[in-house]
Each structure stands twice: as C-alpha cells, then as structure tokens.
Amino acid sequence: MTNAAPNANPNAARSRSGGQILVDQLKIHGADLAFCVPGESFLPVLDALHAHRDSIRLNLPLRGLCVKSRSRRAQAQAITQVAPR
Secondary structure (H helix, E strand, O other): OOOOOOOOOOOHHHOOOHHHHHHHHHHHOOOOEEEOOOOHHHHHHHHHHHHOOOOOEEEOOOHHHHHHHHHHHHHHOOOOOOOOO
C-alpha cells in the first residue's frame, strides 16, 4: 500500500508556472532580449526571466519614459492628448 493520496498529481514535481512555460518558449525560439514594464500582473514571468538571466536579458524602461514615448507617438499621429495608463 502506498502513502500517496488517491487524487495526487503524479506530475506535481514537474509542473511549471505559465511564466516558466513562456520563458522556455522564448528560449526555444532564440530570444535573448525582452522588453517590459514591470508589474504585479505577471510576476511569474519576471521570476522566470530572472532565473534565466544568463541567457535572456531584460530591458525595463522607466514608466515615465514610456508615457513620454506614447505621447510623442500620439503627437506624430496628430492626436492631441494621451492619458497615461
């Protein structure tokens, strides 16, 4: 008789988060640089990127620069105002 629970997942030791799966796919496709604005909504991705920091570099621009960049692009497209997110 085994001590395992009857509904125990046999693959539990090999399970990965969505962030780990995404970063594994980035590596498979040869990505060596990722751009993002950090946020709580995708912490598992940031954790996985940190774990693979030797093979995938991460560029984290300042949020203020992103808003300025978006505003400049909007001005170039003749849109008068862009609200920051």
